[in-house]
Amino acid sequence: MGLRRVAITGAGTINALGHDVPSTRAALSEGRSGIGPLDHPDLERLSIRIGGRVRGFDPEASYSRQELLLYDNFTRFALHAAAEAVASSGLDFSGELGERAGVVVGTGVGGAETLDENYGVLFREHKNRVHPLVIPKMMNNAAGSHISMLHGLKGPNFTVSTACASSNHAMGLAFQLVRSGAAPAMVTGGAEAPFSFGGIKAWEGLRVMSRDGCRPFSKTRNGMVQGEGAGMFVFEDWEHAAARGADILAEVVGFGMTSDASDIVMPSEHGAARAIDAALSEAGLAPENVGYINAHGTGTAANDRTECAAVRQAFGPAADGVMISSTKSMHGHLLGGTGAVELLACIMALRDGIIAPTINYEEPDPACDLDVVPNVAREADVEVAISNAFAFGGLNAVLALRRA
Amino acid sequence: MSDDVRDKVVEIIAELAVLEPSDISMDNTLEDLGVDSLGLVESIFAIEEAFEIDVPFNANAPESSEFDISSVGAIVEAVRGLVAAKKG
Numbered sequence: 001m002g003l004r005r006v007a008i009t010g011a012g013t014i015n016a017l018g019h020d021v022p023s024t025r026a027a028l029s030e031g032r033s034g035i036g037p038l039d040h041p042d043l044e045r046l047s048i049r050i051g052g053r054v055r056g057f058d059p060e061a062s063y064s065r066q067e068l069l070l071y072d073n074f075t076r077f078a079l080h081a082a083a084e085a086v087a088s089s090g091l092d093f094s095g096e097l098g099e100r101a102g103v104v105v106g107t108g109v110g111g112a113e114t115l116d117e118n119y120g121v122l123f124r125e126h127k128n129r130v131h132p133l134v135i136p137k138m139m140n141n142a143a144g145s146h147i148s149m150l151h152g153l154k155g156p157n158f159t160v161s162t163a164c165a166s167s168n169h170a171m172g173l174a175f176q177l178v179r180s181g182a183a184p185a186m187v188t189g190g191a192e193a194p195f196s197f198g199g200i201k202a203w204e205g206l207r208v209m210s211r212d213g214c215r216p217f218s219k220t221r222n223g224m225v226q227g228e229g230a231g232m233f234v235f236e237d238w239e240h241a242a243a244r245g246a247d248i249l250a251e252v253v254g255f256g257m258t259s260d261a262s263d264i265v266m267p268s269e270h271g272a273a274r275a276i277d278a279a280l281s282e283a284g285l286a287p288e289n290v291g292y293i294n295a296h297g298t299g300t301a302a303n304d305r306t307e308c309a310a311v312r313q314a315f316g317p318a319a320d321g322v323m324i325s326s327t328k329s330m331h332g333h334l335l336g337g338t339g340a341v342e343l344l345a346c347i348m349a350l351r352d353g354i355i356a357p358t359i360n361y362e363e364p365d366p367a368c369d370l371d372v373v374p375n376v377a378r379e380a381d382v383e384v385a386i387s388n389a390f391a392f393g394g395l396n397a398v399l400a401l402r403r404a
Numbered sequence: 405m406s407d408d409v410r411d412k413v414v415e416i417i418a419e420l421a422v423l424e425p426s427d428i429s430m431d432n433t434l435e436d437l438g439v440d441s442l443g444l445v446e447s448i449f450a451i452e453e454a455f456e457i458d459v460p461f462n463a464n465a466p467e468s469s470e471f472d473i474s475s476v477g478a479i480v481e482a483v484r485g486l487v488a489a490k491k492g
Contacts, residue, residue, distance in 0.1 A: 047458070221464065301463070
């Protein structure tokens, strides 16, 4: 059997911009920010006091007592997004399809909030026991396993953890599984719940966080802002999707992954450019075909400068004709979940012809001299979009999508 | 004349740079001493712990931080300022 084409037939999300795809798409197209003040009992001990929190989500209304005991926030987000993705795909996984369909989830820190909460009790209150379900609640594969149980997905199931590239790696591997014929459909994406006290403190320590806002590509940028939530998709064998008359949101056409093999935190222009090259090459596309890039665009000095240089290296003269925006300016950096939420911006570009802007853009930076779609969304006819993710550890993962 | 702030800052930087304190002069930049970006955030952490102060430093915008890291001498003066401010 030859390689299959891969269709995206379902999408779901929960993040700082909304609890589903339509509300997130509306915010992305309006350039509306979901970043705001953090609400934390120990707020006065934090120097970073802003973030892209999910607001108005009441887990107790969605999940039973037993489920709440088993679901860390990252699992709750993942399940919420997966439910929307599966429902919108119209697929029914009972029967033979469910035997072969699977799940690949990306997450950076998994159940870190559960760890923080429970280990905190041991150290702070000198208690000698924790809740008996801490292990199955905190483990990184909890979200993927619960997705499989709720939707009857009995094929390949694993979790990928490559820091800020986790969900792009997860979706790239799901793409390969469907493309090779190993699975007819995969639920895939990423989830992150990074706002534990210890987690925020750890990020503060690196000195890369902004205290006042995420301003990617702007000369005035001063760091990243965290976000939380999940994005999930259904990737499906194109023939299978077409045969049932599914509404195909976009086609996944290429995936490139590389390792810088150079530095644990500083990104490499060359490693990022090679990942872009690899994604386009697998898709059989030239840079001129790409209309939109969803940037990694963290808003740190190092990432944005390096990413723009990488795009110039990979695109050559075509770099001047491509639009590139960072939606992290609106939803924050969801770390292991970020690429999944950002894929929604790529689908919006392809399907709706709306390019999400880079908001909070104040002043051009000569080191970021690309068309960063400042502040206001744009209408454009886009045939191909790519989504960049460049993680700490020097791990790069780029997905290429084509309009269906 | 002994200078506790200077001696402690030099000791911290020397340890990170794997040098003797006597190898370090006030005119040296961290770059001269082979301290990279991770070494810099480590040295700031060590300074905060040693002097029980909070150092306002953002690695994204070192030039616009209130904390001057342009040389060892500048760091010593910045720490002196923060220690004095803490004593009020």
